[in-house]
Amino acid sequence: MPTLEDPVAQLRDAGLRVTRPRLAVIEALGRQPHADADTIAEAARDELGTVSTQAIYDVLKAFTAVGLVRRIEPAGSPARFELRVGDNHHHVVCRSCGVIADVDCAHGSAPCLTASNDHGFSIDEAEVTYWGICPDCAATTALEPSI
Amino acid sequence: MPTLEDPVAQLRDAGLRVTRPRLAVIEALGRQPHADADTIAEAARDELGTVSTQAIYDVLKAFTAVGLVRRIEPAGSPARFELRVGDNHHHVVCRSCGVIADVDCAHGSAPCLTASNDHGFSIDEAEVTYWGICPDCAATTALEPSI
């Protein structure tokens, strides 16, 4: 019952070599969606013992290039990565702690929105980022009105 | 006929002191919307002779804090700044050269979109970034099929 496709097959399908660092990155992302490079590196090291930071960046770049993962860069935080599910979904970002949650796209496939005036650009994607406060931070703030 | 509000008045209204670097930044932004910190610094230096990079960042931070300018950070480029016009508009970014153009929001005031599932977040803004190729880059690419 592979809810997640077999990682090895995923790599092969993408035309990428199967290496331990790559498998570790896939697994790390499966466990922590929206992780940044550093978090992924730590997770990979927990599993493999040691992996260079550079390897993580290379792996993430290779994955992004073939569309295995999607790179998102919310303003104010380092780049985050997520296993791409093929759908074109969006994100809610907490202004306070930076956590990210997925939001399904209400309009189907990309581009899910049409620009009112495209200025002659040929648009292929509409990326939506919702900004707000997550439930946890809202609760905390309520308790500490002003430091 | 102040199409742009008087910069001095803008600063005073915002409760900020009126200084030469600040006026220079406002003017630079008026001339080049979507400029990054470095570009603004250069423009300010052209006008004032010399200004520290730090001063530019401080000014931009102060302006952003009071809502005089809006900071946008498209993935892959340094932060850009624009004079906030109060409306809640969006941006089209060229994947090739990075130029940014404004796109009016079709839905009025922020947040102009409603998340399909907000995960309990209290959302105050929906930021939309359209990605594509600008007319100039499209023309160039057409001429040079593949380098």
Add this chain to the structure above:
DNA sequence: GGGTTAATCTTGAATGATTCCAGAAAAGGT
């Protein structure tokens, strides 16, 4: 099962944007 080759990983240093710090300068209220 070895050998070959190109892709991948390691180590270490470099870059670019941005921020931190401490002191000097200057804006505005009294």
Add this chain to the structure above:
DNA sequence: ACCTTTTCTGGAATCATTCAAGATTAACCC
């Protein structure tokens, strides 16, 4: 004019990310 607070200067520090060169190793071939 004077004083207080904000703002600006100069220089160093930080963080995420990338570059470079050589060592490994996965995958394909015989």
